[in-house]
Amino acid sequence: MIRLMIWVIWLGVGALMLAACVQPIQLTVQAERTSITFLISGDPADEDAYRTLVDAFMTANPDVQVEVINIPGQGDFSRRLAADFAASAPPDVFLINYRRYGPYVARGAIEPLDDLLARSAQISRSDFYPQALTAFTWGGQLMCLPQNMSSPVIYYNKTLFDAGNIPYPANSWTWDDFLATAQALTLDLNGDGAIDQHGFGVEPTLVRAAPFVWMNGGEIVDDPVAPTRLTLDSPESRAALAWFVALQTEHHVTPGAVAEAAESSLSRFLNGRLAMYVESRRVVPEFRRIDAFDWDVAPLPAGRRPASILHSDAFCMAAASPHKEAAWRFIEFANTRTGQTILARTGRTVPSRTELAEAPAFLDPGAKPANSRIFLDAIPTLRIFPALATWNDIEAAVNAELTQAFYGQISLDEALRAAEMRSAEFLR
Amino acid sequence: MLTPFLSGAIVLIALPALMTFALAFMRYDALTPPVWNGVENFTAIFQRDVFWIVVRNTLIFALSAAPLQALGALGLALLLHPQRRGAPIYRSTVYLSSVLPDVAYALIWLWLLNPLYGPVNLALAWAGLPTPAWLVDPRTALGALVLVAAVRVGEGMLLLIAARRTVPSSLFDAATIDGAGAWQSFRTITLPLLTPWLLLLLIRDLAMAVHSSFTPVYIMTGGGPGYATTLLPFLIYEAAFTHLRIGQASAMMTVMFAIVGLLVWMVSVLMRRWGVFDAL
Known part of the structure; x- marks a missing residue:
């Protein structure tokens, strides 16, 4: 029995040694492929879009392996990115909004791309919308390469409009038209006193309210380049915010706090119980999966002057990446005509390449939304938030x-006073 | 024998705690090397009104949830300690809440307290009672979190059942012969003999209430509405990992450590004064 056990042990040791001999051979084969990580944040439809892009890149570049890491939810994504940097293991490439990249770029954690772009044979600075490049320029250097040129629009459920005999929004509609439409679509269907269908849904955040402030002639901060204080309490800004807040507190066209907690506006829109919803282009892949009703997009209602806000994500390369050459090749590919066409076809992006914005990949008449051109019409009116390392803190303080x-739950004036006080230390 | 435990405690608890204490005096953002900045982190956090709102929330939460937990555990232990039919099923049911992972427990309560579709409000509406907005209303949100923490009494109940069974039945027999009723027996025999255990439980629950509040806040409220349910662990986490202010987060951690230390010290002083340590 003991002899048998010794034999078994020897056999095990032999198998291990054999495996050890074989492993280096496999490693040698794998060592020829450089492996990079690509961190994104999105829903399953988003992830599918980026996997399509990555697959196309790996087919064209068989020596590079790209691992897509998707962290759904912007909050979790930010924390994961911070934790990765803190652990000195940042993703080689990550996709981030210009409003959130400040802390990283200010601390030298992102590799500048000017030189790489200048040397590229496949893409050049002139291919891109200047507004998108400006949003990712820090201290005169281009830090990340923007993939899109999106802005908030109103997604609307055409079936609910038809049911209520309400005309679809015109591209020139005003704040008053918008409110009247939202009121006409806010319905108590069973007469129990509770609203069953809401006319409008919006996240009550600064990024959603800012276009209305600008449209009304107000400003968010006193100086867009070197701000020292919020100016949300100026008459123009305050009037716009009062109109925005009254959509809920006075007109009740959006779900209240309880209704929103019970079911989010996005979920209500997807379930056909909310007529209009504000979002950027990013939800299109998910909305294209809607079978239950027809939908399209309309521009934000017009105020005293045209204005909207840039929503742009860019491919950034970690300064600490050990595979910068492979990382750049991926970023470069993603922003070539081929790469951006792949993402535009999925519906995910408004391409940041000027030539593609007018191309069928984006303006495909057979793919929803039919009114995609409004994203392009808004481009000359797009503004950006100040480029600050602490902008995230300021937005968080105002949003609360x-x-x-x-x-x-509090008055608008209380909110503005508290926002001013709590954001002051981040604007010094 | 102790070596594995001690080395684990040193590597996983003592060293990180010491590092946190050191980082509390440094400017550190995880991206650049830490720089000594004296008490600047403490000055910065003490100047924020949100910090004091959160300290107040944390104290209200801990000082409400921990005593309620201890009382709930005592009540259930007295009810379920006798070996009667069905008692094991009830004990298991109560203990189940302590076995559940924190995230699952928080998600279950998130559903239970859903203001429109949650069973709690459906039941209240059915009974014709008011239906609070629970986690959505700033006036009830912190109370709802206290409730969620306070009904998780499985471990405390087991401890007190074990403690109750150490009390000799002869004491109760003697009291009955002397004409004592149930309430008198509880007040003069059960409670004094269980007090050391109850105070021990209270110390543990106070510390746990502060530390374990992170998951329910993170899952159920995100600290809102406003800052109504932001408690120190959540604020520390946000400061460190969302805003990359690890130095300030460490300073807040040091303050939290001091608060928990103070609470535990106060209970232990009470225990000494009442001679509870001698009884143990």
Whole structure:
């Protein structure tokens, strides 16, 4: 028995040694492929879009392996990115909004791309919309390469409009038209006193309210380049915010705090119980999966002057990446005509390449939304938030107050005072 | 024998705690090397009104949830300690809440407290009672979190059942012969003999209430509405990993450590004064 056990042990040791001999051979084969990580944040439809892009890149570049890491939810994504940097293991490439990249770029964690772009034979600076490049320029250097040129629009459920005999929004509609439409679509269908269908849904945040402030002639901060204080309490800004907040507190065309907690506006829109919803282009892949109703997009209602806000994500390369050459090749590919066409076809992006914005990949008449051109029409009106390392803190402080004002938990003036006080230290 | 435990405690608890204490005096953002900045982190956090709102929330939460947990555990232990039919099923049911992972427990409560579709409000509406907005209303949100923490009494109940069974039945027999009723027996025999255990439980629950509040806040409220349910662990996490202010987060951690230390010290002083340590 003991002899048998010794034999078994020897056999095991032999198998291990054999495996050890074989492994280096496999490693040698694998060593020829450089492996890079690509961190994104999106829903399953988003992830599918980026996997399509990655697959196309790996087919064209068989020596590079790209591992897609998707962290759904912007909050979780930010924390994951921070944790990865803190652990000195950042993703080689990550996709981030210009409003959130400040902390990283200010601390030298992102590799500048000017030189790489200048040397590229496949892409050049002139291929891209200048507004998108400006959003990712820090201290005169281009830090990341923007993939899109999106902005908030109103997604609307055409079937609900038809059911209520309400005309679809015109591209020139005003704040008053919008409110009247939202009121006409806010319905208590069974007469129990509770609203069953809401006319409008919006996240009560600064990024959603800002276009209305600008449209009304107001400003968010006193100086867009080197801000020292918020100017949300100026008459123009305050009037716009009061109109925004009244959509809930006075007109009740959006779900209240309780209704929103019970089911989000996005979920209500997807379930056909909310007529209009504000989002950027990013939800299109998910909305294209809707079978239950027809939908399209309309521009934000017009105020005193045209204005909207840039929503742009860019491919950034970690300065600490050990595979910068492979990482750049991936970023470069993603922003070639081929790469951006792949993403535009999925519906995910408004291409940041000027030539592609007018191409069928984006303006495909057979793919929803039919009114995609409004994304292009908005481009000359797009503004951006100030490029600050602490902008994230400022938005968080304002959002906490604005949300409470929107749901009637505090007054707008209380919210503005608190927002001003709590963001002051980040604007010094 | 102790070596594995001690080395684990040193590597996983003592060293990180010491590093946190050191980082509290440094400017550190995870992207650049830490730089000594004296008490600047403490000055910065003490100047924020949100920090004091959160300290107040944390104290209200801990000082409400921990005593309620201890009382709930005592009540259930007294009810379920006798070996009667069905008692094991009830004990298991109560203990189940302690076995559940924190995330699952928080998600279940998130559903239970859904203001429109949650069973709690459906039941209240059915009974004709008011239906609070629970986690959505700033006036009830913190109370709802206290409720969620306070009904998780499985471990405390087991401890007190074990403690109750150490009390000799002869004491109760003697009291009955002397004409004592149930309430008198509880007040003069059960409670004094269980007090050391109850105070021990209270110390543990106070510390746990502060530390374990992170998951329910993160899952159920995100600290809102406004800052109504932002408690120190959540604020520390946000400061460190969302805003990359690890130095300030460490300073807040040090303050939290001091608060928990103070609470535990106060209970232990009470225990000494009442001679509870001698009884143990």
